[in-house]
Amino acid sequence: MSTDSPGLADLAPRDLTWHPPALTPDYRSSRARAPGHKLLSLPPSGSTLCGPVFGHDLLGPHDHDLIVNYAAPGETAIGPRILVHGRVIDEDARPVPGALVEVWQANAGGRYRHRNDTYLAPIDPNFGGCGRVISDADGRYEFRTIKPAPYPWPNGVNFWRPAHIHISVFGHAFAQRLITQMYFEGDPLIRLCPIVQAIPDPTAVDTLIAPLDMEATLPHDMMAYRFDIVLRGRASTMFENRMEGN
Amino acid sequence: MAKLKETPSQTAGPYVHIGLAPAAAGFDIFDTTLGPDPATPDAAGEHITVEGVVWDGNGDPVTDVLIEVWQADAEGRYHTSPSNSFRGWGRVVSDFDSGAWTFDTIKPGAAPGEGAPHIAFWIVARGINLGLNTRAYFDDEAAANAGDPVLTAMPDDRRQTLIATRSERDGKPVYRFDIRLQGPGETVFFDV
Numbered sequence: 001m002s003t004d005s006p007g008l009a010d011l012a013p014r015d016l017t018w019h020p021p022a023l024t025p026d027y028r029s030s031r032a033r034a035p036g037h038k039l040l041s042l043p044p045s046g047s048t049l050c051g052p053v054f055g056h057d058l059l060g061p062h063d064h065d066l067i068v069n070y071a072a073p074g075e076t077a078i079g080p081r082i083l084v085h086g087r088v089i090d091e092d093a094r095p096v097p098g099a100l101v102e103v104w105q106a107n108a109g110g111r112y113r114h115r116n117d118t119y120l121a122p123i124d125p126n127f128g129g130c131g132r133v134i135s136d137a138d139g140r141y142e143f144r145t146i147k148p149a150p151y152p153w154p155n156g157v158n159f160w161r162p163a164h165i166h167i168s169v170f171g172h173a174f175a176q177r178l179i180t181q182m183y184f185e186g187d188p189l190i191r192l193c194p195i196v197q198a199i200p201d202p203t204a205v206d207t208l209i210a211p212l213d214m215e216a217t218l219p220h221d222m223m224a225y226r227f228d229i230v231l232r233g234r235a236s237t238m239f240e241n242r243m244e245g246n
Numbered sequence: 247m248a249k250l251k252e253t254p255s256q257t258a259g260p261y262v263h264i265g266l267a268p269a270a271a272g273f274d275i276f277d278t279t280l281g282p283d284p285a286t287p288d289a290a291g292e293h294i295t296v297e298g299v300v301w302d303g304n305g306d307p308v309t310d311v312l313i314e315v316w317q318a319d320a321e322g323r324y325h326t327s328p329s330n331s332f333r334g335w336g337r338v339v340s341d342f343d344s345g346a347w348t349f350d351t352i353k354p355g356a357a358p359g360e361g362a363p364h365i366a367f368w369i370v371a372r373g374i375n376l377g378l379n380t381r382a383y384f385d386d387e388a389a390a391n392a393g394d395p396v397l398t399a400m401p402d403d404r405r406q407t408l409i410a411t412r413s414e415r416d417g418k419p420v421y422r423f424d425i426r427l428q429g430p431g432e433t434v435f436f437d438v
Contacts, residue, residue, distance in 0.1 A: 007326065012249075012417055013437075014252065014438075015251065015252065016376075016437065018251055018252065018254055019252075019254050019255045019256065019375065019376045020254065020256070020375035020376065021375065022374075022375055022376065024375060027257075027373070027375070028373075029257075029372045029373030030257075030373045030374075030375060031373075032302040032303040032304045032306070032373070032427075032428060033308065033371065033372075033373035033374055033427050033428065034373070034374075034375075034427070034428060035378065035428055035432055035433075035435050036303075036428055036429070036432060036434075037429055037434070037435070039379075039435050039436060040400065040434055040435070040436050040437065040438035041436070041437045042379075042396060042436040042437065042438050043305050044438060045359065045360055046324070046357070046359060046360065047316070047318070047324055047357060047360050047366065048316075048327050048366065048438050050324055051316060051326065051335065052316070052325075052326060052328070052333055052334065052335035053326050053327055054280075054330065055328060058278050058280075059278075059345075060276060060277045060278075063276060069275060070275055075423065076305070087249070090250075091249045091250045091251065091252060092249060092250070093250055096253075102265050102266060104261065104262070104264040104265025104266075104267060112261045112264060112271075113262075113264060113271065113272070113273055114261045114263065114264050114271040115271060115272040115342075116261070116310070117261060118341065128268070128273060128275045129263075130264050130265045130268055130275060131265050132265075132276075163359060166256075166258065166259060166261075166262070166265055168258075168265060168266060169253075174316045174335075174366060174368070174438075175438045177314070177377060178252070178253060178255060178377070179255060179256065179257075179258045179262075179370055179377060180253050180254065180255055180256045181256040181257075181259075183429070187349050195256060196256075197258060198256075198375055199256075201253050203255045204251065205254075207251070207253060207254065208253070208254060218341075218432060229253050230251065230252050230253045231249045231252065231253070232252050233249065233250075
């Protein structure tokens with residue numbers, strides 16, 4: 001295959017038992033949207049082992065700062081100020097530099113800035129609720145935001161989403177494409193949420209719960225949460241030298 | 247060293263647009279927008295429109311879907327670096343009422359080792375726990391399709407779900423590619 005830059009040499013198969021299955025009836029929206037057939041295995045090829053590269057010049061200086069990136073001059077978003085940071089790495093713990101991390105979330109009242117969200121809590125005029133950042137050479141990323149609130153959702157009579165931040169990650173290969181949600185340590189709604197509990201393995205759920213990171217907290221300014229993101233890694237380490245540099 | 251596990255997927259939810267297509271959510275925030283189209287009107291090759299609807303198992307349109315596509319250029323070459331006229335990657339959302347989505351691009355050529363010309367799709371929405379991968383092939387590439395190892399490995403009725411159908415509108419080629427998540431005519435989805 002012909003590309004204008006090398007993609008990954010290979011990718012390990014995805015462990016589908018680690019991800020939520022398509023059909024999780026307690027999460028009602030999955031009932032009519034889950035494919036009935038098993039996924040057809042399509043070994044990674046050149047085209048899915050590469051993907052578009054997003055350069056740092058794409059981003060504005062405040063794209064990663066949700067506290068100010070939609071606020072009027074001199075204003076800031078309402079809510080507990082937090083820093084969310086971590087690394088994008090692969091399954092072999094290698095850093096993934098240049099990964100595009102895009103986030104979106106509800107505001108401190110649990111309301112989304114979206115034309116389809118009609119929840120009672122008010123819109124914050126100074127909060128858009130989205131941001132984006134590109135990981136550095138060591139895979140590190142961070143964004144500043146306010147802690148979102150839980151909110152009710154129409155999965156039945158009385159369902160509440162735990163506070164969460166949606167995270168979309170673009171690594172180096174189209175086959176690594178991933179969307180997930182980050183939760184906050186200590187939230188009692190996590191164990192009650194059918195979306196979270198769609199993940200079969202409790203140890204997998206644990207990886208989505210960001211712990212408070214006191215060391216990264218900025219005194220008198222903002223608390224910090226740590227969230228590392230693991231993308232699919234290489235299938236083999238047999239040819240370390242040849243496969244390095246991805 | 248023991249391998250780490252991939253971060254588990256969670257649904258993109260109904261408000262994916264806020265993060266990935268804020269204009270659709272109803273606001274303007276960033277100086278640069280990602281998507282929608284994989285190619286601009288300046289790109290070399292045959293300009294085409296690809297459109298369709300994603301249908302759920304009840305026969306209702308999925309009106310909150312977000313789709314990303316990835317394709318080769320007219321010469322069968324994938325562009326990982328940005329280009330002014332051709333990126334090969336696009337991001338589109340459906341109309342919130344009808345579920346109709348559409349994008350403009352150029353028809354991809356056959357890439358060496360990649361089988362018949364096709365566009366890769368990645369589909370996320372509320373109710374989809376792990377992004378769905380599929381491919382759109384072209385019905386006017388019958389010979390190439392007949393030799394494609396992916397298409398020929400599946401039964402006829404399933405293969406047909408991956409074939410976009412060509413028509414003309416105002417002199418411009420339009421390919422229709424409906425995606426069915428569940429039930430009769432369910433689209434083939436891949437573990438890539």
